[in-house]
Amino acid sequence: MSSRELILGRVRRALADVQPDDTPYEQAVPRGYLREHGDLSVEETVELLAENLADYRAIVHRTDTAGLAGTIAGLLAAHGSSTVLVPPGLPQEWLAATETARVADRVESTPDELDQVDSVITACALAIAETGTIVLDGSPDQGRRRITLVPDHHICVVRVPDQVVSSVPQALERLDPTRPLTWISGPSATSDIELDRVEGVHGPRTLEVVLVAPSVD
Amino acid sequence: MSGTFVGMPAFPKAAHEAVHNTTLRGNLRHATHTIRGKRAKAVMEMSDWAELRDAGKRIKDHTLRHLDRYLVQLEESVTAAGGTVHWAADADEANRIVTYLVKATGESEVVKVKSMATQEIGLNEALEAEDIHAYETDLAELIVQLGKDRPSHILVPAIHRNRGEIRDIFAREMSEWGRPAPEGLTDSPAELAEAARLHLREKFLRAKVGVSGANFMVADTGTLVVVESEGNGRMCLTLPETLISVVGIEKIVPTWQDLEVFLQTLPRSSTAERMNPYTSTWTGTTDSETADGPSTFHLVLIDNGRTDTLADEVGRQALRCIRCSACLNVCPVYERAGGHAYGSVYPGPIGAILSPQLRGTASEIDASLPYASSLCGACYEVCPVAIDIPEVLVHLRERVAQGGPATEKGNKVVLKPAKGHAAERAAMRAARWALSHPGALRTGQRLASRTRRLHPRTLPGPGKAWSASRDLPAVPAEPFRDWWQRTNGGRTNGGKQEGTK
Numbered sequence: 001m002s003s004r005e006l007i008l009g010r011v012r013r014a015l016a017d018v019q020p021d022d023t024p025y026e027q028a029v030p031r032g033y034l035r036e037h038g039d040l041s042v043e044e045t046v047e048l049l050a051e052n053l054a055d056y057r058a059i060v061h062r063t064d065t066a067g068l069a070g071t072i073a074g075l076l077a078a079h080g081s082s083t084v085l086v087p088p089g090l091p092q093e094w095l096a097a098t099e100t101a102r103v104a105d106r107v108e109s110t111p112d113e114l115d116q117v118d119s120v121i122t123a124c125a126l127a128i129a130e131t132g133t134i135v136l137d138g139s140p141d142q143g144r145r146r147i148t149l150v151p152d153h154h155i156c157v158v159r160v161p162d163q164v165v166s167s168v169p170q171a172l173e174r175l176d177p178t179r180p181l182t183w184i185s186g187p188s189a190t191s192d193i194e195l196d197r198v199e200g201v202h203g204p205r206t207l208e209v210v211l212v213a214p215s216v217d
Numbered sequence: 218m219s220g221t222f223v224g225m226p227a228f229p230k231a232a233h234e235a236v237h238n239t240t241l242r243g244n245l246r247h248a249t250h251t252i253r254g255k256r257a258k259a260v261m262e263m264s265d266w267a268e269l270r271d272a273g274k275r276i277k278d279h280t281l282r283h284l285d286r287y288l289v290q291l292e293e294s295v296t297a298a299g300g301t302v303h304w305a306a307d308a309d310e311a312n313r314i315v316t317y318l319v320k321a322t323g324e325s326e327v328v329k330v331k332s333m334a335t336q337e338i339g340l341n342e343a344l345e346a347e348d349i350h351a352y353e354t355d356l357a358e359l360i361v362q363l364g365k366d367r368p369s370h371i372l373v374p375a376i377h378r379n380r381g382e383i384r385d386i387f388a389r390e391m392s393e394w395g396r397p398a399p400e401g402l403t404d405s406p407a408e409l410a411e412a413a414r415l416h417l418r419e420k421f422l423r424a425k426v427g428v429s430g431a432n433f434m435v436a437d438t439g440t441l442v443v444v445e446s447e448g449n450g451r452m453c454l455t456l457p458e459t460l461i462s463v464v465g466i467e468k469i470v471p472t473w474q475d476l477e478v479f480l481q482t483l484p485r486s487s488t489a490e491r492m493n494p495y496t497s498t499w500t501g502t503t504d505s506e507t508a509d510g511p512s513t514f515h516l517v518l519i520d521n522g523r524t525d526t527l528a529d530e531v532g533r534q535a536l537r538c539i540r541c542s543a544c545l546n547v548c549p550v551y552e553r554a555g556g557h558a559y560g561s562v563y564p565g566p567i568g569a570i571l572s573p574q575l576r577g578t579a580s581e582i583d584a585s586l587p588y589a590s591s592l593c594g595a596c597y598e599v600c601p602v603a604i605d606i607p608e609v610l611v612h613l614r615e616r617v618a619q620g621g622p623a624t625e626k627g628n629k630v631v632l633k634p635a636k637g638h639a640a641e642r643a644a645m646r647a648a649r650w651a652l653s654h655p656g657a658l659r660t661g662q663r664l665a666s667r668t669r670r671l672h673p674r675t676l677p678g679p680g681k682a683w684s685a686s687r688d689l690p691a692v693p694a695e696p697f698r699d700w701w702q703r704t705n706g707g708r709t710n711g712g713k714q715e716g717t718k
């Protein structure tokens with residue numbers, strides 16, 4: 001007998017004493033919890049996102065569509081970056097104001113090559129206000145997971161308010177489980193030494209989030 | 218479960234030694250109290266905590282009730298997404314499978330994300346025996362591995378080490394394993410973290426095989442989830458060409474939507490954060506065009522005592538555990554005794570009910586674990602999936618003291634009472650050390666019992682004695698065994714043991 005059959009057989013025998021239960025899954029779990037906490041306006045939700053991002057030491061910047069290229073150029077310059085990783089679908093105009101050398105996200109790049117790049121810039125799939133989380137799903141404007149992992153400086157652009165949800169339940173509704181997802185809440189951190197939080201172990205030590213609102217004109 | 222630490226003394230003895238190690242106690246006390254307060258705050262932010270906790274419990278119960286069906290569904294989903302599923306009945310089989318898979322890649326080293334399951338089966342040792350080096354990449358695991366030590370906490374395995382000790386370990390051992398610690402390393406946590414970053418980075422960048430566990434597996438989509446802080450998990454999950462995930466069969470949830478419960482309750486219960494820094498989810502492998510992450514993915518599902526646990530009507534609730542470690546941080550016995558005293562990779566209250574079920578109660582340490590508690594109930598209060606740990610402890614005590622039906626390796630057996638009432642002796646010895654500081658135990662117990670609603674239960678046997686406010690336990694006028702028989706394990710006749718106050 002294969003171990004598969006062995007284990008499944010053990011499971012069935014283990015449950016032999018249990019009352020038969022044909023409650024369908026949909027009815028088996030009462031979901032009395034909230035879809036979101038509080039009753040915030042759209043502006044307040046964006047505000048909460050900014051607060052919670054900052055609370056976990058992400059550096060938050062706010063601008064509008066017209067100011068985005070300038071903001072990004074400023075961040076790269078301030079970080080002293082001479083190279084920046086760029087996913088294939090990143091809107092060209094985001095980099096219109098910077099001279100920083102672009103490095104493409106390619107299949108062939110080795111981890112060592114990625115380790116030589118100063119910064120990475122991506123969009124995101126969505127952001128969660130209640131937890132201060134940005135989620136990447138590997139779409140063309142976000143690239144492969146490793147490009148936001150190996151370089152030490154990550155700039156992530158969130159379109160507000162469209163990409164902002166309030167809560168974890170709302171986020172999961174909008175995300176596609178077949179894509180590899182990375183949820184990021186603040187820069188990499190550890191509390192392993194006397195539970196003292198230290199930012200920056202293996203992931204990017206600096207996380208800058210740019211909240212970009214549509215320009216009003 | 219092959220994970221009994223060799224030569225491990227039974228709980229009371231190990232705990233007695235730990236209680237007298239003042240550095241250890243200082244480290245532990247500081248750490249558990251810090252996180253305890255933070256957790257309470259993080260939970261208070263959620264007005265629907267009770268509903269989330271109830272939903273978490275029900276999702277897990279429903280899954281366990283139909284575990285065969287969900288396992289088959291998971292296998293189909295993972296396979297359809299390009300992964301390969303393997304089944305391991307016990308630790309040896311799991312180790313053989315992983316060793317075989319690593320060898321098939323032609324590699325002789327793997328990078329690992331912290332995983333309870335691989336510790337439980339002793340994977341690192343099994344790989345080492347075949348000349349495959351497994352590098353732990355979680356900072357705390359690295360401290361443990363370099364210090365040739367054992368983990369003592371589920372989430373913070375090096376919780377028993379202070380910064381000075383960690384500095385010494387890094388300075389002494391890093392050069393043995395790869396990049397040495399920087400010259401003049403101090404004991405500041407930031408510098409220590411930086412030393413670990415540099416030491417591990419070269420390993421990540423060249424790694425071809427990653428080994429992980431998983432916090433959740435979603436049956437309907439075939440998605441695996443890893444929740445972490447440092448980014449070492451992301452490194453292991455995305456840079457290597459081959460990923461091998463070793464996961465207990467109880468880690469399933471039926472649907473993607475179910476994650477909305479656990480991704481809210483787990484971070485707050487474990488690190489007291491609204492959300493942990495990184496959560497990764499992946500579903501099989503990506504196509505060659507996307508080429509994001511490992512091109513080969515193996516999932517090794519392990520039983521190793523879980524189906525035996527599932528067969529126990531009272532004990533099966535332990536399989537709901539999401540390993541958040543909140544129960545450790547509130548446990549007065551854990552705080553005093555430390556994680557090592559539990560003689561297993563699962564320390565604290567959850568370890569006290571899980572290890573004796575996964576491994577059986579044949580060894581002295583496993584027979585004594587159900588007594589490693591004052592039954593104060595604080596663990597149940599904080600548990601995000603509402604595992605009634607005291608109820609299972611009492612049930613297991615009964616099994617140890619009286620014997621009775623149990624399941625071992627899938628076979629129904631009838632256990633004999635522990636020889637010479639070893640359990641009773643163990644309990645009394647346990648009571649003796651725990652009472653060296655009775656004040657905290659008593660307070661914890663009162664606080665907890667005030668908020669407990671379910672199971673109006675008086676404390677049987679030594680649990681009762683442990684709360685007495687004196688330095689030595691009262692020797693009960695009525696022997697424990699007689700009392701146990703008379704009261705049906707403390708369930709009838711008020712369960713009050715004569716001679717105790």
Ligand code: SF4
Nearest residue numbers: 538539541542544600
């Ligand atoms: S038993 Fe409950 S509190 Fe303890 S680790 Fe498991 S889920 Fe967390």
